[in-house]
Amino acid sequence: MSLAEILRFARALMQSYDLVAPRRKKGRITLGTLSDAADLELEFPPSVHSPKKFLFPHWDELFRFKLEGNVLLEAESAAPPRVIFGMHPCDLHAVKILDDCLFEGETDSTYRAKREATLLIGVDCVPDEHCFCTSLGTDRIASGFDLFFHRRDDKYLVQTGSEQGRQLLADHAPETMAREHEAPLALQVKQCKSHLQFPTESLPLLMKDAYEDPIWKRLGDDCLGCGGCTLLCPSCYCFNVQDKLELDLKEGQRVRTWDSCQFDQFAKVSGGDNFRASQSDRQRHRFYRKYKYLWDQHQRTACVGCGRCSRECLAKIKPTEVLNELFCQAPPQQQPTNPGSEYQPQMAKVERIEVISSEDRLFRLKIPEQFTFLPGSFLQVSVFGLGEAPFSIASAPDGTEEIELVVRRAGALTQALHRVRSGDSLGIRGPFGNGYPLEKMQGHDLLLIAGGRGLIALRSLMLALLSQRENYGRITLLCGARSIESLLFQEDLLDWHRSGLVDCRFSVNEQHNSWGIPAVDVSYLLRDLDIDASRTIAAVSGPPEMYRQINPLLFRLGLADEDIYLNLERHIKCGLGKCGKCRINNICVCECGPIFPYSSVKHMAEAIER
Amino acid sequence: MSRKITLNHLTRIEGHAHLVIDKKAGKIESCRLEVIESPRFFEALLKGRHFSDIAPIVARVCGVCSISHSMASLMATENALGIEVDPRAQVLRRLLSQGEILQSHLLQLYFMAVPDYLGIPSIFQLLNRRGDLFGRALRLKRTANRICELIGGRAVHPVTTTIGGFSALPETSELKQLRQDLVGTLPDLEATVELFAGFDFPEFSRPAEQVCLDHSGQYPLHAKRVISSCGIDQSVAQFKASIDEYIVPHSTAKMARTARGHYCVGALARVKNSHRRLSPMAQKVSKALQMDPATDNPFHGLKARLIEVVHYVEEAIHAIDDLLLHSFSRARATAMPKGGGQGVAAVEAPRGLLFHAYSYDQNGLLETADCIIPTAQNLASIEADIESLLPDLLDLPDEQLKQRVETLIRAYDPCLSCSTHQLRITIK
Amino acid sequence: MKTRIGFFDFTGCEGCQLTVMNLEDDLLQVLQLVEVVEFRELMSEEVSALDIAFIEGSITRRQDRERLQAIRARSKTLVALGACADNGGINLLASDQDVAALRRQVYASDAKHLQTETPLPLHKVVKVDYRIPGCPIDGREFLAVLQALLLEREPDLPSFAVCVECKLAEYPCSFDYGEICLGPVTRAGCRAICIAGGDRCRGCRGLVDNPRTSPYHRVLEEQGLNLQDILEQYRIFNIGEE
DSSP, X not given: OBHHHHHHHHHHHHHHSEEEEEEEETTEEEEEEOSOGGGOOSOOOOOSSOTHHHHSOSEEEEEEEETTSOBOOOOSOOOOOEEEEEEOHXXXXXXHHHHHHHHSSSOOHHHHHHHHHEEEEEEOOOOOTTOOHHHHTOSOOSSSOSEEEEEETTEEEEEEOSHHHHHHHHHHOGGGGGSOOOOOOOOOOOOOSSOOSSOGGGHXXXXXXXXXXXXXXXXXXXXXXXXXXXXHOSSOOOEEEEEEEOTXXXXXXXXXXXOOTTSTTXXXXXXXXXXXXXXXXXXXXXHHIIIIIHHHHHSSOSOOOOOHHHHTOTTOOOHHHHXXXXXXXXXXXXXXXXXXXXXXXXXXXXXXXEEOSSSEEEEEEEOSXXXXXXXXXXXXXXXXXXXXXXXXXXXXXXXXXXXXXXXXXXXXXXXXXXXOOTTOEEEEEEEESBOOOHHHHTTSEXXXXXXXXXXXXXXXXXXXXXXXXXXXXXXXXXXXXXXXXXXXXXXXXXXXXXXXXXXXXXXXXXXXXTTOOOXXXXXXXXXXXXXXXXXXXXXXXXXXXXXXXXXXXXXXHTOOGGGEEEEOOOOOSSSSSOSOTTEETTEEHHHHOBEEEHHHHTTOTTTSOO | OEEEEEEOSOSSSBSOEEEEEEEETTEEEEEEEEEOOOOOOHHHHHTTOBHHHHHHHHHTTOSTTHHHHHHHHHHHHHHHHTOOOOHHHHHHHHHHHHHHHHHXXXXXXXXXXXXXXXXXXXXXXXXXXXXXXXXXXXXXXXXXXXXXXXXHSSSSSOSSEETTEESXXXXXXXXXXXXXXXXXXXXXXHHHHHHHHTSOOOOOOOOOEEEEEEBXXXXXXXXXXXXXXXXXXXXXXXXXXHOEEEOOTTOSSOEEEBTTBOEEOSHHHHHHHTGGGSOHHHHHHHHHTTOOTTOOOGGGHHHHHHHHHHHHHHHHHHHHHXXXXXXXXXXXXXSOOOSOEEEEEEEEEXXXXXXXXXXXXXXXXXXXXXXEOHHHHHHHHHHHHHHHXXXXXXXXXXXXHHHHHHHHHHHHOOBHHHHTSOOOOOOO | OOEEEEEEEOBSOSHHHHHHXXXXXXXXXXXXXXXXXXXXXXXXXXXXXXXXXXXXXXXXXXXXXXXXXXXXXXXXXXXXXXXXXXTOGGGGGGTTSOHHHHHHHHHSOOOGGGOOOOOBOXXXXXXXXXXXXXXXXXXXXXXXXXXXXXXXXXXXXXXXXXXXXXXXXXXXXXXXXXXXXXXXXXXXXXXXXXXXXXXXXXXXXXBOSSOOHHHHHHHHHHXXXXXXXXXXXXXXXXXGGO
């Protein structure tokens, strides 16, 4: 539709509906009833209040009564037919949250009346510095609207989201019905200035351990207690109920008004006790309500990243900053030392070079100072003049000053590395990234699945496990490769197999191989596996196509999403979470990965699908 | 036989006063209007405060004329610091002042004065008996309040008035609605004129100098010159300098006089001095009320107020038309001045001439403040009127005598909260 | 019998009583339920006993104290009407100065009849049952308190700050314009009328029960204010609360 057609459509809507749209008032964008369709705007930053003010208004009559004790009869759906034209994806997500909370259990009929009488028309948003929807995946939406207008060049593509929406078009813009269906637009990639430095799925876990964190005390000290954050929040719905009488004192109404958990009276009970006596308690409650409690019920945050709370906060409390700070302090972040911090590498001496396959060489490096890391972490190796490339650490995190890397000859840089002789020095930076959670694995059965060069990271893991074998249950290794020839660490594999400490199973693609193992895909090894899924944590490392085959089989075995750890290696450049090269959707692999629990990447289209 | 007549806590006036009359052998020994309102020392409250805070504080001198105090204060500060005010903002300020005069006059006419002429103690008595009259009083007052609320943000103690103009402006649609409301008052005004035309105003006469502002070509409101019925024509600063304020032992309000003696300010002074500048409709009302512009009867202050009500309704409608024709945006001084200075300004408050004069230091902090209130300028005249009226009333029973005297005092509509909130530092 | 109410005033501007009069149609409705038995500004009557006395203004003299005590004695319920009566309001701006010196300064005289004391809010003289804050009061809040009293319910004032009303009305924050605003610590109930008028909050309704002063002062310090400046901000209406 062209803009002119949309305005005509809006004008037609105004005949039958109360048309709510953004308006400019005192230099701010506020939602209100439009009096002139020509004022309709389709591109605008977030409005001061969200559409909550129409669906769940601050002053909402629940019923009317007479003082003598009669409830006056009144139509339940007193809500006027209304169209909200200009719902950003985040606001649509917020409506879903309100739906979840207010329809759950005993349906809130006052809300339902308004919700059912209101049609929602979505438009793309213009994020500002406070928005962080891209971190929460709320920057786009597939359902929950009646119509959605996507900008395409100077026209708009209309997406219908409901039968009512289709009917609205048919009734008020009939000319569009004859037009051909067009393919949906490719998803726009937005980039918000504010963002979380970790996947949202980590939030509940992060919050679980943060209850006693000193950060709440600091927030409490900073907070003015004005409640603006919750009043402006599109999904906060805590309310108070009061009786308001007419001046004649004969009749009245019971009304619902917004309340705020940030008010000092909110958790006060009649005896005078206050269950959240300090502002710190109240701020913590707010964050837990937004990022944990609802997650536990509905597996989504109660925050949609619209940024309204931080936009209006006089004390400058910003959720992204608070959560990022919590995340940075969180214990799994084991990056205590970064010898080659930032961009400048440190020099490491090559102690020994070993040819481990036709194309691979193992480099044993003496590092300038020892560092700690988890299996799966990587180092950046420099060849001056040719650049830098990431390599998984193949050796155990044993605290020594020697590190092993495997370099396969491929491009100019790796060819140059193959020319290096022992005694030479190489530039290294790192270690970078998150590895496999050794601590969490303790006491569990472990299933390691390696495909091709994925074995490098798993070798580090296996060495770590074997060094403290008694801390772990059954360990099973499934290892696949193209050929025996390309199988890395053959000696190690045979050692492990013979030791009896590990149940090792192999597959290669070539028939009649020298090891006499079946020529099948590694996924076949999972078929007759006898494991106790409830005790098992899987560590998978291999090419992307392997995950697509393996993951469904692991689910079939009964493994939980959060117990499947994947190694999602990407083209890592800076290693510092800045350059954006290694991004999977909204996260940086170098910061949050490369080892991820499946639960935190399953919503990311770019993680495995392609 | 001597008797002492005392009226404690005079009612239906703004503020607290007693009237004490000593009578001996059929003659008045003395007559004192004892203003007992407690002094509030506003000058001291203001000293050292930043110029942006002065108007909101002095507005609190008086709830009835808070807008006049704000206007006079802002203008005095603007004069002191050399701040220009946009002509559109001046129109808006006039409209706001008109709203306040309407508020105040209507309150006084209906709620304070009407009971005297209908022989009842308060208008509440009319609630059930004369619902039409009560309703009309409230309707008229509501429209006057709307002006103040729309332009000033609130009916009492305005919030939008600021140095250089206004911090918030009305929407065009709101102005249009207000215009409609004002036009809608005309039937009620007609009925009010009819009511007052039927009142029996006492015969009484005492010549006095009548002083008001002069605004070339316009009925006075905010202006820079002062004129009087005795031919005075001076700048505001000049006239103010000629005022001598003094205190008397029986009153907490100061009294004012010039070298020529006592003088009167207020609606009567304005109508008398600027009769030809009244709107055509107000002129008609003047005729209907049989108002003689040369009158020396202070009881005619009521007529003058009603004439002004009609005049200012008409002027307010014109002001709105002016504003609608010349739309303007935020009318607020952008650059705030550095440095101090002295300035004086006067406005016509509902009860007459109101002067504010300030001096500021280099940091824009107030050094001295001086404020001359209309009622201070009228108090001596009120006493003189009572003294001259009393001989005719001495044979009346006390109750009737008191009633007549109170009626006279109310004809001046004295504002005693104002008059005790003296700002003047007099160091002699 | 209708509830008998009265209005009284002491040292103040009478703007709160005026606000009651300005309630117009609502006032008319209220008058069906109550009987106004005393209202000096509008009536000549006086009575011996009242159900509710609404009292405006501060107490500055011995004779005022006596008059207030007399009103207390004949009133079942006494309500402080407006800032001057509630916490002293603007009358206290000069409370740190010597009254005799002020008198000489303003009147150039120390005559006996001009003598006053440091202004007091009502509760320093008599028991105050309820209060309606603000300079002037908010007419709707007056109606709500009166309603509650007529229903024998405890009248309650908002416990949250003016910021809430600003956010609800979607007004821009004064701090965005570099204005110092007392909204974050001032009790709501005024519908943020000053912010609506483009002004800032000067705190006429007094502080909330638990003002978050230390974070608030940090915000002010970020605006370049020192402690002295901050206290000056509070002074206009909140001397009585310090």
